[in-house]
Amino acid sequence: MLTAALSIDIIGITIGLISIYIILKIKKSLGGRVGGALIMFVWGVTFQIFAFSWTIVFSRLALLPKPAIDVHHLLMATGMILFVAAAWKFSKLIQV
Numbered sequence: 613m614l615t616a617a618l619s620i621d622i623i624g625i626t627i628g629l630i631s632i633y634i635i636l637k638i639k640k641s642l643g644g645r646v647g648g649a650l651i652m653f654v655w656g657v658t659f660q661i662f663a664f665s666w667t668i669v670f671s672r673l674a675l676l677p678k679p680a681i682d683v684h685h686l687l688m689a690t691g692m693i694l695f696v697a698a699a700w701k702f703s704k705l706i707q708v
Contacts, residue, residue: 618672621664628661649701652694659691 632654639650666684669675 615672618668621668621672624664625661625668628657628664631657632661645701645705649698649705652698652701656691656694656698659687659694663687663691 635650635654635657639647639654642650663684666687670678670684
């Protein structure tokens, strides 16, 4: 059954995939040190997509039994750390 929460998760995954596509196109045209920072950003978005997918599989649709550890929050936290790392790399580019 398509609920509002499931719809939001699916929209989040779709936006994430489109974002990765756009960022990789930008990276291809820019390359260099900017490309390294963009890759960190892509990994951050990827981990957020994994978190949405985890929620869909284990919570929204309950396709598999929930494991004892809440991987969703680990994926979200890792994604945030990668976003911060990407921002740090971008800040280093400005300082040069």
